[in-house]
Amino acid sequence: MQAFTRLDAKAAPLPQANIDTDQIIPAQFLKTVEREGLGRGLFFAMRFDAQGNERPDFVLNRPEYKGAGVLVAGDNFGCGSSREHAPWALMDFGIRCVISTSFADIFYNNCFQNGLLPVVLKADEVQALMEEAKGGNHVASIDLEAQTVVAPSGRTFTFEIDAQRKAKMLQGLDAIGETLRAAPDIDVYEMRQALAKPWLEEA
């Protein structure tokens, strides 16, 4: 996983609730065996019209938001399908941080597997940030170590994040490698279970 420590980047406002992972990356882009390249399908129906032309009014198509690294979105971002292609597409497009009042569980979890930082702020804070992002200056700073978001105006918000998740993301740790440190515990568990539930061993 890519480590996340600090990010200074343009923040793009996407004031819409319940943005589902089908909207983030529609199913026709899931027929890939790679992780890379999914940025081309990001927000496909919002970014492009039926003829495949960019919709000039969609936020990420607007020149002032080109190269945005932060997305400020409405409630319940990432609901729906478990597809990890959603964080992959966001990352491939250059987004490293999504800020919302809430995230769907599976999407939230998937973000931490990839170094995409989901930041939960209170409703009025997201609203304030959204308004600022719509204005002339869009650059926000996100500091994971300090757990702060500094809005373009300099207004600073702090956010909560699980300590373990934070530590792993700061270092970019590989979860499998970590779990394999507990391999002896897994061995013991399996031996006990094989005795207690032998019918599962015959499957």
Add this chain to the structure above:
Amino acid sequence: MRPMPGKTLYDKIWDAHFVADQDGESIFYIDLHLIHEVTTPQAFAGLRAAKRPVRRPDRTLAVADHNVPTEGQGLGVAAVSDDEARLQLQTLERNVKDYGIEFFPMGDVRNGIVHVVGPEQGRTQPGMTIVCGDSHTSTHGAFGALAQGIGTSEVEHVLATQTLRQKKSKNFRVTIDGEPIPGVGAKDYALAVIGAIGTAGGTGSVIEYAGSAVRALSMEGRMTLCNLTIEAGARAGLVAPDETTFEYLKGRPAAPKGGAWEMALPYWKTFFSDDDAVWDRELHIDASKIAPLVTWGTSPEDVVAVDGVVPSPEAFESPDKRAAVTKALAYMGLEPGQPIADAKVDVVFIGSCTNSRIEDLRAAAKIAEGRQVAAGVRAMVVPGSGLVREQAEDEGLDQIFLAAGFEWREPGCSMCLGMNPDKAPPGQRVASTSNRNFEGRQGPGARTHLMSPVMAAAAAIAGHIADVRAFL
């Protein structure tokens, strides 16, 4: 000293699978890992790159479902015309072979939608932990198994370690009591729950369904209910196992046999919530008050009774929701105040992991029998697995559907998601038994109304959304 409070079913499954604590996170064991072609290629690539083996190929089962065409499956994967889909299917074939994982390939009678196949084979059992790279893994909770959807990185994690790292969720009990009116069933219960709590209502929780109306459901009905739990935002859904569960399991290919069955049964019976268990949240629903339901918008929480009208944006308090409703109505091509039953349908889709099991097909066939699909409507029935298809044909259901003008197709996810050849064209209205009515879900620009199999069959006959009660 005060006695310890009782445990919920979820607590018990969690405790039984706890392996170790590591840096404040729990590592817990996964009994069954279901995999399919779409969310695994990158996981296997990761394993290969790190030279890691699959820890328990025997606890892993693979199917091909999302990408498969629903006709011509006998021609084999080489005949799949979409290059990318074919490559994905071939990649799965290679991966299961390299790692020694049991696989039901396309065309095998045992193949089908992953959440239909697991239970049907008896792989899904009470008290288990089950994961799959698919959000509707919640389906398997119908057996009293903790079943969760995961992303591809976690698929790789489970392949490599047979465990998952997680923090515990909250306990949420939904009690559904009372006698439903005819024409109302599990799909309506599920839509009623989502309508009541919203698509984020269950976030951070595991929902256990209890109450007399849930007990009265068949396994198929319970699977429908648990399947849709993810649309309420919850991590998983659960129904405590009972005689209905054991009866369903008995004799299935992977269910324990003989002495093993006698050992398993008392173990399974320990998986229920204690009377004095503590719930973080509770919801009560009276089944007798639920009318047949349909969705009008682009979120599964946009639910209305079939005899109701399309709401107006002004009816909602929050400005965000008002904006979302305005956008949804424009996408759906509906007017505020219009009776939902006026909406003409172009396509009817009976299928998906929500409603493609034998009981769903029987119920839909009862409505279709002796009637005709309305002119101009494309109606399709897609069984959830080859075995469901076979059983339906044994019972003559295919003939009923065909005589009524439905297409009778081969198993797969089909028109549930716009990924394989079964897509609804832009602007067309679909009466669908699937689980998501998101923009573009069934094809770019397609308009989805979620409903039960009997309601979908009624819509096919009427040519518009229709109250199934007039067809009973």
